[in-house]
Amino acid sequence: xxxxxxxxxxxxxxxxxxxxxxxxxxxxxxxxxxxxxxxxxxxxxxxxxxxxxxxxxxxxxxxxxxxxxxxxxxxxxxxxxxxxxxxxxxxxxxxxxxxxxxxxxxxxxxxxxxxxxxxxxxxxxxxxxxxxxxxxxxxxxxxxxxxxxxxxxxxxxxxxxxxxxxxxxxxxxxxxxxxxxxxxxxxxxxxxxxxxxxxxxxxxxxxxxxxxxxxxxxxxxxxxxxxxxxxxxx
Amino acid sequence: xxxxxxxxxxxxxxxxxxxxxxxxxxxxxxxxxxxxxxxxxxxxxxxxxxxxxxxxxxxxxxxxxxxxxxxxxxxxxxxxxxxxxxxxxxxxxxxxxxxxxxxxxxxxxxxxxxxxxxxxxxxxxxxxxxxxxxxxxxxxxxxxxxxxxxxxxxxxxxxxxxxxxxxxxxxxxxxxxxxxxxxxxxxxxxxxxxxxxxxxxxxxxxxxxxxxxxxxxxxxxxxxxxxxxxxxxxxxxxxxxxxxxxxxxxxxxxxxxxxxxxxxxxxxxxxxxxxxxxxxxxxxxxxxxxxxxxxxxxxxxxxxxxxxxxxxxxxxxxxxxxxxxxxxxxxxxxxxxx
Numbered sequence: 260x261x262x263x264x265x266x267x268x269x270x271x272x273x274x275x276x277x278x279x280x281x282x283x284x285x286x287x288x289x290x291x292x293x294x295x296x297x298x299x300x301x302x303x304x305x306x307x308x309x310x311x312x313x314x315x316x317x318x319x320x321x322x323x324x325x326x327x328x329x330x331x332x333x334x335x336x337x338x339x340x341x342x343x344x345x346x347x348x349x350x351x352x353x354x355x356x357x358x359x360x361x362x363x364x365x366x367x368x369x370x371x372x373x374x375x376x377x378x379x380x381x382x383x384x385x386x387x388x389x390x391x392x393x394x395x396x397x398x399x400x401x402x403x404x405x406x407x408x409x410x411x412x413x414x415x416x417x418x419x420x421x422x423x424x425x426x427x428x429x430x431x432x433x434x435x436x437x438x439x440x441x442x443x444x445x446x447x448x449x450x451x452x453x454x455x456x457x458x459x460x461x462x463x464x465x466x467x468x469x470x471x472x473x474x475x476x477x478x479x480x481x482x483x484x485x486x487x488x489x490x491x492x493x
Numbered sequence: 494x495x496x497x498x499x500x501x502x503x504x505x506x507x508x509x510x511x512x513x514x515x516x517x518x519x520x521x522x523x524x525x526x527x528x529x530x531x532x533x534x535x536x537x538x539x540x541x542x543x544x545x546x547x548x549x550x551x552x553x554x555x556x557x558x559x560x561x562x563x564x565x566x567x568x569x570x571x572x573x574x575x576x577x578x579x580x581x582x583x584x585x586x587x588x589x590x591x592x593x594x595x596x597x598x599x600x601x602x603x604x605x606x607x608x609x610x611x612x613x614x615x616x617x618x619x620x621x622x623x624x625x626x627x628x629x630x631x632x633x634x635x636x637x638x639x640x641x642x643x644x645x646x647x648x649x650x651x652x653x654x655x656x657x658x659x660x661x662x663x664x665x666x667x668x669x670x671x672x673x674x675x676x677x678x679x680x681x682x683x684x685x686x687x688x689x690x691x692x693x694x695x696x697x698x699x700x701x702x703x704x705x706x707x708x709x710x711x712x713x714x715x716x717x718x719x720x721x722x723x724x725x726x727x728x729x730x731x732x733x734x735x736x737x738x739x740x741x742x743x744x745x746x747x748x749x750x751x752x753x754x755x756x757x758x759x760x761x762x763x764x765x766x767x768x769x770x771x772x773x774x775x776x777x778x779x780x781x782x783x784x785x786x787x788x789x790x791x792x793x794x795x796x797x798x799x800x801x802x803x804x805x806x807x808x809x810x811x812x813x814x815x816x817x818x819x820x821x822x823x824x825x826x827x828x829x830x831x
Contacts, residue, residue: 295584299591299816313596328540329581332547336585340592343551344565468552471544480538 261311262456263319263341264449265302267294267334268326268354269373271420274301275449276309276316280457282450283309289420289446294333302337313345320456322447323351325381325396325475326373335472342467349467350456355383355396358418360451361444363388367416370408374421380404381475384415390455398476401425405432414438420445496569498808499557499593500801501550503586504578504606505632506537508549510557511797512568516805517615521560522791522798525549528672535671536661537631539579546585554589557797565597572804575603575814576824577632583820591816602804603814606795607633607826608645610761612806613792613799621784625755627746629770630762631657631672634702634742635826636749642806643830648749649700656738657764659704663711663734667727678767680731688714688726688733692741700745707737735769743773750783760787763794 266273272294275285284305288297306313321338324331331354342349358371365387372382375398382404384394394407405428408415414436417429422439429437477485495514502509506527512520527545531537558564573590576583587603594601610633611626626637634651654662657674664673667680681687690710693703711734718725750758758778764770765787778785792799812829 293819295588296817296819299588299595303595303816328543329584332543332581333584333588335547336550336588337592339547339551340554340589341596343555344593344596468555469548471548474544478538478540478544480534480541484533 260317261315262453263302263306263316264321264453264456265298265319265334265338266322266354266357266447266449266452267298268322268324268331268447270327270330271446272297272301273447273449274298274305275453276305276311277450277453283311285448285450287446287448294330298333298337313341316345316347318348318350318456318461320350320352320452322354322357322452324354324473325398326354328474331472331474335470339467339470346464348461348464349470350459350461351470351473352452352455353383353396353473354447355381356385356390357452357455358447359383359385359390360455361448362416362418362440363390365416367438368393368411368413369416369418371418372404372421373419374424375476378402380421380425384408396473396475401428405429409433416440418444496805496808497563497567498570498572498801498804499568500572500604500797500804501554501586501590502574502609502795502797502800503546503550503582504574504576505582505795506531506542507795508546508553509795509797510553511801512557512561512563513616513798513801513805516802519616519798520563521557522796523553523556523560524791524796525553532671535665537579539581542579543581543585546582550585550589554593565593565599568597568599570600570602570804570808572602572604572800574606574609574800575818576606576821578606578822580820580822583822587818587820591818595816600808601814601816601818602807602812603818604800604804604807605824605826607635607637608803609799611637611639611759612803613761613788613796614759614786615802616792616798617788618786621756623753623755624757624759625746625750625753627742627758627760627765627774628762629656629742629760629764631655631661633762634704636700636746637826638749638753638755641830643810644828645826647826649702649745651702651704653703653705654708656702656704656742659708659738660764662708666712666715667730674764674767677731677735678769680728681735681769684728684732686729686732687736688729690733690737692737694741700749702741702745704738707734739769739773742770743777746774747777747781750778750781755783758783758785761793766790766793
């Protein structure tokens with residue numbers, strides 16, 4: 260079984276090809292190159308290094324969000340079109356869960372997060388080797404997230420390149436229970452994405468058309484519009 | 494051997510795919526419009542547009558192949574709108590096109606959206622050069638001179654609002670829903686008298702356009718009437734506005750057609766569906782004895798068939814894109830022939 264994994268949900272990029280559970284080739288990069296330019300050549304490169312043609316791929320998985328709207332959409336568009344073009348199933352995996360998988364060997368509570376700007380974050384909280392969900396992926400003010408984590412009264416392992424933005428605050432609220440993983444584990448890897456996808460049931464090929472990103476946040480224009488509607492009702 | 498191009502267009506609020514044979518024949522033409530989603534916002538919201546494109550893109554591709562009863566193996570190339578447009582929207586079509594081209598081993602061609610609008614005419618009758626194109630839409634107002642295939646000289650363009658943009662804004666003043674163009678057109682035809690609004694001719698000899706002054710004049714008129722406690726007559730305001738737009742567009746197009754001694758004048762873009770503008774251009778160029786064409790409505794608004802028609806000429810000229818192609822929101826219309 261050959262998998263192609265695509266991760267472009269935030270600034271880092273990762274593409275991997277995994278055959279029967281073994282990683283054949285993987286690209287992980289965190290450079291200032293927009294995914295619209297970098298992702299497709301990276302897919303070509305990884306497949307070429309792995310010696311795999313598109314037709315040989317059995318399933319595609321993608322980091323479905325949350326993250327940068329544009330980043331998530333580029334990955335989902337690439338993955339969706341790829342899966343449809345080769346007529347193979349597409350599996351979506353949470354971008355936060357895939358990142359948390361970097362430290363799944365630990366028993367600690369794992370909190371993967373991405374900066375959503377203005378003191379907001381996308382966060383997902385997982386537990387132990389099975390990556391059981393403790394707090395489902397969501398969008399929140401950093402203070403709200405830290406309150407929830409404090410209530411757990413356990414050490415929390417934070418993972419992600421954006422953790423440093425909020426680490427002072429994390430220590431302030433959680434004290435010694437706030438832990439940041441080594442920076443070598445902060446980048447998402449498409450091979451972890453594939454490892455998670457492999458545990459899921461394969462959707463039908465027809466389901467690919469309806470596949471959409473998990474933004475975890477409604478568009479600003481829509482939020483404003485809903486606010487206006489509410490005002491009108493009062 | 495026949496050439497078949499699969500074309501994709503996602504530069505604004507239509508997700509579209511088409512298959513074009515030899516640059517002139519539409520084999521399939523699929524457009525999924527988002528207008529209903531944007532109506533409540535009174536205009537196209539880029540983030541919402543991008544979200545819709547992701548939902549629709551593989552569906553329209555599949556539908557284009559299905560309607561054409563073709564397989565990817567029968568195609569000669571994949572074309573996609575590279576710019577200009579909304580960057581987030583462009584990226585969906587571009588990334589889908591890149592994957593499709595890669596998986597099926599097809600050449601990739603990045604096409605200019607305005608070149609597409611102009612080439613919509615190649616799907617109706619052969620283009621003859623020199624040719625003058627008046628491109629009018631929600632985002633563009635340009636006079637483009639073509640001396641041969643792939644040669645574009647923008648001899649005039651708007652310095653502020655696009656004509657379609659002015660239509661939408663005036664429609665809002667008259668409490669008409671988005672998109673406003675068709676409503677203004679309809680109201681204008683119901684009026685016999687018109688409120689007098691200025692014409693923006695700009696400096697003598699200029700082929701440029703300006704519509705923001707006209708738009709302000711309409712807003713001021715409404716404001717003054719409100720202050721005096723008088724009701725405006727929407728049909729007469731619509732006619733006054735449309736008369737001004739149409740007169741300037743027609744006069745400048747005519748003057749350019751004469752100066753460059755063109756063999757053909759064409760109108761392209763969403764606003765060329767406007768009845769008032771069509772009628773004026775048709776009458777003017779019939780009297781002038783220059784053939785004038787405007788594509789049918791479904792080829793005036795954004796579609797992928799026009800992208801396929803333009804890409805056919807690029808294909809012949811050896812133009813190819815690569816897998817690092819990016820969206821170019823401010824892409825300029827440049828020549829692909831030397």
